[in-house]
Amino acid sequence: MIWDRWRRRLWEEGIRPPDPPRPFEDVLEEAPVIALLIDRDRRVIAANQAARRFFRLEPERLPLGLLEATREGRLAEALRAGRPEAELRLTHCQRSVQVKLVPGPAPGDTLLFLTDVTELRRLETVRQEFVANLSHELRTPLTSLRLTAESLLDDLPEPDRKRFAARALKEADHLAGIVANLRQLAEIEAGHLTVARTRFEVKELIEEAAARLRLDRPLELDIPERLEAVADRSKLAQALDNLLDNAAKFSPPGSPIEVRAGVEAGELRITVRDHGPGISPEHWPRVFERFYKVDPARSRGDTGSGLGLSITKHLVLAQGGRVWTEAARDGGQIFGLAVPVGPPTEEGA
Amino acid sequence: MSSSPVNRGALSSRTVATGGVAGPTHRPAPEAVGERLAPHLHRLRESVLGLAGLVESQIDDTLVALRTFDLGVADRVRTNDRALNELLREIREQVVAVIATRRPEAPELRSLMALEYVATELERMGDYLVRIARQTSTLAGLQPGRLRPEFGLMGELASRQVRDILDALVEEDVVRAREVAARDDEIDRLYHRLFDALVTELATTGDPSDALRTVMLIDVAHDLERLGDRVVNVAEDILFLASGQVVELG
Numbered sequence: 046m047i048w049d050r051w052r053r054r055l056w057e058e059g060i061r062p063p064d065p066p067r068p069f070e071d072v073l074e075e076a077p078v079i080a081l082l083i084d085r086d087r088r089v090i091a092a093n094q095a096a097r098r099f100f101r102l103e104p105e106r107l108p109l110g111l112l113e114a115t116r117e118g119r120l121a122e123a124l125r126a127g128r129p130e131a132e133l134r135l136t137h138c139q140r141s142v143q144v145k146l147v148p149g150p151a152p153g154d155t156l157l158f159l160t161d162v163t164e165l166r167r168l169e170t171v172r173q174e175f176v177a178n179l180s181h182e183l184r185t186p187l188t189s190l191r192l193t194a195e196s197l198l199d200d201l202p203e204p205d206r207k208r209f210a211a212r213a214l215k216e217a218d219h220l221a222g223i224v225a226n227l228r229q230l231a232e233i234e235a236g237h238l239t240v241a242r243t244r245f246e247v248k249e250l251i252e253e254a255a256a257r258l259r260l261d262r263p264l265e266l267d268i269p270e271r272l273e274a275v276a277d278r279s280k281l282a283q284a285l286d287n288l289l290d291n292a293a294k295f296s297p298p299g300s301p302i303e304v305r306a307g308v309e310a311g312e313l314r315i316t317v318r319d320h321g322p323g324i325s326p327e328h329w330p331r332v333f334e335r336f337y338k339v340d341p342a343r344s345r346g347d348t349g350s351g352l353g354l355s356i357t358k359h360l361v362l363a364q365g366g367r368v369w370t371e372a373a374r375d376g377g378q379i380f381g382l383a384v385p386v387g388p389p390t391e392e393g394a
Numbered sequence: 395m396s397s398s399p400v401n402r403g404a405l406s407s408r409t410v411a412t413g414g415v416a417g418p419t420h421r422p423a424p425e426a427v428g429e430r431l432a433p434h435l436h437r438l439r440e441s442v443l444g445l446a447g448l449v450e451s452q453i454d455d456t457l458v459a460l461r462t463f464d465l466g467v468a469d470r471v472r473t474n475d476r477a478l479n480e481l482l483r484e485i486r487e488q489v490v491a492v493i494a495t496r497r498p499e500a501p502e503l504r505s506l507m508a509l510e511y512v513a514t515e516l517e518r519m520g521d522y523l524v525r526i527a528r529q530t531s532t533l534a535g536l537q538p539g540r541l542r543p544e545f546g547l548m549g550e551l552a553s554r555q556v557r558d559i560l561d562a563l564v565e566e567d568v569v570r571a572r573e574v575a576a577r578d579d580e581i582d583r584l585y586h587r588l589f590d591a592l593v594t595e596l597a598t599t600g601d602p603s604d605a606l607r608t609v610m611l612i613d614v615a616h617d618l619e620r621l622g623d624r625v626v627n628v629a630e631d632i633l634f635l636a637s638g639q640v641v642e643l644g
Contacts, residue, residue, distance in 0.1 A: 087440075110440040113564055118447015136450035137557055325546025327461065340540060372547055376587065 050107075051082060051091040060151055078158055079142075081114075085153030087124065089114040099138070099161070120144070124155065132162070141166050171334055178336035182223060182351055190216040219350075226352040230335065233359040240277045240364050242387055247272045247306045247313065254285045260302065262293050268306040274313040275387035277364050281315075284360045287353035288317040288380050295321035295378070308386060312366065316381040323378050329370050333358040357382065427499045434492045435505055441488060442509050445481045445516045446560045449523075452478070453556060453621075456523045456530075457549040460614065461541065463534040471527035475520050482517040486510065508635035512563060512628055519556065519624045522617045529610050529617075536607045544588040545611075548618045551581050555625040563628065568636045575629035575643040581622035588615045 055061070073080050074093045082091040088108040097104060100115050107114070111121050116137040123131050123144050131144045145158040193213040197206065232238065248268045255264050292302045300320035307314055324332065328339045336351040358368045366384035373379050452471055459467035489510045492498060498506060555574055562570040589612060596608045626644045633641045 110436060110443070112440050112443035112447065116443065116447070116560060116564060118444055118451060121444060121447065134454070136447065136454055137560065323543040323547075325461070325541070325543040326550040327546055372543070 054090065055151055058151060078160055081111075081157040081159075082149055083111060083124065083155045083157055084108070084149075084151075087111045087121070090154075096159070099159070120157075124157065167330075171331075174337075175335055178338075178351070182336055183220065186216040186219045186223075190220075223350045223352070226350045226356060227335075230352060230356055230359060233356070233363055236363075238280075238360075238363045240280070242275050243278050244273055244275045245278045247274055247315075250278060250282060251285065251304055251306065251315070254282055254289055258286060258289055258293070260289060260293050262296050262299070263301040265301045265303045266305075267303065272306065272308065274308055276313055276384050280360045280364060281313075281382075281384065284357040284382055285315065285317075287357040288315075288382070291353055291380065292317045292319035292321075295319050297321065311385055312383045313386045314381060314383040316379050318373050318377055318379045320377040323372055323376055324370065326372070332370055333368060354380075427497075427502060431492065431496055431498055431502045434488070434496060435502065435509075438485065438488050438492070438506070438509050441481065441485050442513050442516070443560070443564070445478065445485065445513055446556075446563070448474070448478050448481065449516050449519050450553070450556060450560070452520055452523045453549075453553045456526050457546075457553065459527055459530045460545065460549065463530060463538065465531055465534050468527040468530045468534070472524055475524045478517055478520040482513050485513045504638055505635060508631050511631040511634070515624045515627045515631065519621055522621045522624070525617050526614050529614050533607060533610050533614075536610070537601075537603055539607065542588060542591065542611075544584050544591075545614065545618070548581055548584045548588070548615065548622075551577075551584070552618055552621045552625070555581070555622060559625050559628045559632070563632055563635075566632065566636050568633055571629040571632040572643065575626045578622045578626050578644070581619055585615055585619040 076093060077095060079096040079099050080093040081089050081096050084090050088110055089102075090108045092100070092102050092104070092107065092114070096102065102109075102114055111124065112118065115121075117135045118137075119133050119135060123133055124146065127146065129146050132141065133144055134141050140161055140163045143160045143162055145160075147156040147158065148154070149156045190213055193209050193216065196209050197213070201209070248266065248270070251266060251268065289302065289304075296302060296319040302320075303318040305314075305316045305318075324339050328337075331337050332339065333354045335355045337354075338351070354368075361368050361382045361384060364384045366382060368380070368382045370381070371379050452474060455467050455471050455474070458464065459471060489506050492506060493503070555577060558574045558577075559571065561567070562574060592608050592612050592615070596605060596612075599605055599608065623644065630641055630643050633639060633643075
């Protein structure tokens with residue numbers, strides 16, 4: 046429709062629009078690239094489907110000033126600068142795009158093509174940092190292992206020998222733990238996991254996890270009595286272990302860990318809230334990445350592999366669920382997971 | 395949304411000739427003055443939105459500078475503020491020129507005034523960002539310490555508020571403007587939490603350099619809170635723009 050209008054405009058200006066039965070601009074309408082046609086007064090006169098979706102543009106409102114249509118100051122700047130290609134961070138929609146400017150069909154017009162590269166750039170960063178973080182995680186126990194072995198080469202009194210040997214064993218176990226976790230992640234990601242849904246009581250699941258972890262923080266539960274769900278119990282248990290362990294690690298001693306659960310809109314939602322310092326929002330999209338550290342200066346406890354939250358995420362995703370984190374209203378951080386549940390059945394598990 | 399059609403038509407660039415294909419048919423034909431002024435108002439709107447874009451970009455940079463104590467980015471914020479001031483000056487000139495030479499009638503005059511008010515608020519937001527950038531430069535020279543997450547939360551919220559109020563402005567959406575203004579409470583709440591925590595920190599620290607750092611951080615928190623207040627003022631301007639009524643939302 047917009048392209049019709051554009052064609053009409055071309056006619057009005059005495060330019061003959063291209064005449065094949067399915068003109069090129071119609072093809073552009075469905076192209077997976079964002080395309081805007083801008084006139085010499087820097088008004089958007091046409092926008093293809095992808096552009097309308099990206100900028101939430103109502104076609105009836107066109108033509109519109111470029112800023113009114115896109116609300117992106119940096120895009121207007123790029124058009125003004127006239128550089129044919131650029132990569133921009135758009136401030137209003139908070140996305141990164143590649144911009145290409147091409148002369149439009151009518152004199153003075155410009156075709157603006159945009160490709161959203163936000164996800165691509167994010168993945169690049171994740172990949173680059175993964176190797177660096179992995180080597181860092183392995184280096185620490187390896188260094189410790191080496192030092193311990195060197196000490197054992199010396200003539201040591203028996204109690205010290207035992208102490209050093211025990212330390213070496215602990216470091217070796219820690220390394221083995223990281224490797225095991227990495228392998229598990231790889232397996233989950235490869236889709237080798239089968240989901241086995243059974244009926245279980247939610248409160249029981251959470252209490253079991255807390256008992257297993259021997260948490261030294263008080264646990265406050267807000268879970269409806271006899272709340273049942275049909276989901277993959279063992280995967281949820283492992284996911285929950287990681288969330289509780291994480292909450293305990295970042296909570297000051299004596300402060301409670303609050304767990305809420307409920308079934309809403311066909312999904313079981315469990316949130317774990319700590320009373321720690323909280324996490325600044327720029328880290329939220331990244332905390333579930335492997336080895337990601339919010340505060341690199343802070344060293345993780347001996348037991349942590351840096352993979353717990355990542356495993357949680359993949360265990361939940363494997364069941365068609367989702368994970369998130371948010372700030373608690375009065376300080377502290379909330380980590381949540383939600384998995385789709387089956388309809389309650391009489392026979393149960 | 396709840397703006398009167400006449401006013402909306404007069405202000406909006408939708409009155410620019412479109413060959414009769416666009417726009418719902420129920421809208422009454424714009425008055426002669428409105429039509430005459432439409433291109434000017436359109437240009438003015440674009441200028442104000444350009445200013446808003448600059449402010450958004452400045453917010454992003456300021457928050458990056460604060461998070462990373464990056465002196466280069468902080469300097470850039472201070473330098474870029476000049477462009478913001480210049481744009482405000484141009485907008486004011488545009489408004490004066492239209493009033494002096496085009497003799498706008500009441501609805502157009504209101505649009506002109508409201509856009510000028512919005513532009514002034516945006517420029518003030520820029521001033522707060524420059525202050526934060528300056529404080530960041532000072533902080534960068536002091537003992538480094540981890541920034542409390544509340545700064546990130548306030549910054550993120552303030553940035554979202556500015557983006558949302560901009561949407562409300564473009565759409566002249568009064569309901570949305572009110573919603574955005576109501577969310578300012580959240581920034582205030584974070585500010586008070588941060589203020590209490592920082593004052594407690596100040597009371598317990600023995601090191602003068604730590605004290606300076608804490609005082610600087612209290613200033614930063616205060617400026618973020620004020621930035622939020624400016625968003626509320628813009629919401630009030632949007633209400634004025636759409637209805638002609640002066641409403642206190644703060």
